[in-house]
Amino acid sequence: QTVVTQEPSFSVSPGGTVTLTCGLSSGSVSTNYYPSWYQQTPGQAPRTLIYNINTRSSGVPDRFSGSMLGNKAALTITGAQADDESDYYCVLYLPSGMVFGGGTKLTVL
Amino acid sequence: EVQLVESGGGLVKPGGSLRLSCAASGLTFSNAWMSWVRQAPGKGLEWVGRIKSKTNGGTTDYAAPVKGRFTISRDDSRNTVYLQMNSLKTEDTALYYCTTVNWGAFDVWGQGTMVTVSS
Numbered sequence: 001q002t003v004v005t006q007e008p009s010f011s012v013s014p015g016g017t018v019t020l021t022c023g024l025s026s027g028s029v030s031t032n033y034y035p036s037w038y039q040q041t042p043g044q045a046p047r048t049l050i051y052n053i054n055t056r057s058s059g060v061p062d063r064f065s066g067s068m069l070g071n072k073a074a075l076t077i078t079g080a081q082a083d084d085e086s087d088y089y090c091v092l093y094l095p096s097g098m099v100f101g102g103g104t105k106l107t108v109l
Numbered sequence: 110e111v112q113l114v115e116s117g118g119g120l121v122k123p124g125g126s127l128r129l130s131c132a133a134s135g136l137t138f139s140n141a142w143m144s145w146v147r148q149a150p151g152k153g154l155e156w157v158g159r160i161k162s163k164t165n166g167g168t169t170d171y172a173a174p175v176k177g178r179f180t181i182s183r184d185d186s187r188n189t190v191y192l193q194m195n196s197l198k199t200e201d202t203a204l205y206y207c208t209t210v211n212w213g214a215f216d217v218w219g220q221g222t223m224v225t226v227s228s
Contacts, residue, residue: 033213034212036215040154045218046146046218048216051212051214051216089154091156091214093213097159097171098213099156100154100156102153103154
């Protein structure tokens with residue numbers, strides 16, 4: 001079974017830049033998998049940040065950007081703010097269905 | 110503004126059944142692909158299944174853990190999508206979210222409805 005991989009945790013300083021990645025346990029992430037990214041703070045429903053690799057969802061600030069980085073999808077946060085401290089999930093649209101990564105807990109300190 | 114409101118969650122015994130509903134507004138529902146996503150307490154997000162619009166065949170797909178036990182359906186006259194859950198297991202305990210699907214991604218999210226499977 002294919003597993004979508006993410007860093008379990010990451011830390012960034014306020015104002016800094018961080019890149020989170022989304023990979024596959026075997027093989028490369030294809031653009032045909034339409035990588036997307038979601039932000040979730042405790043007790044809240046997820047919020048869609050990025051879809052189709054690099055398209056920002058409505059209302060998402062441009063300091064969030066998506067890209068392909070080597071054989072993975074990536075989410076970059078430029079100029080991190082305190083309220084960016086959240087869990088971030090990627091999703092890949094695989095032949096087996098829509099599969100979530102395990103999530104990355106981002107700390108801003 | 111698109112809004113999704115889930116309902117129907119509650120406490121059910123293992124082996125029991127429950128039907129969740131998701132009422133949508135602010136969109137042309139008949140054109141929308143809809144999905145259910147769940148989150149067990151303290152855990153990550155997990156895709157449950159998806160239903161396409163009737164113009165795209167109205168077909169459904171499910172994640173392996175729920176295939177054969179859960180069924181997604183839609184009533185376009187009521188702007189509502191359903192999740193029928195049968196043969197429930199304790200590991201189905203989760204907050205269940207309804208979402209729209211666009212460009213292979215989850216778009217708008219509801220606030221979720223809690224399902225607890227326990228004896």
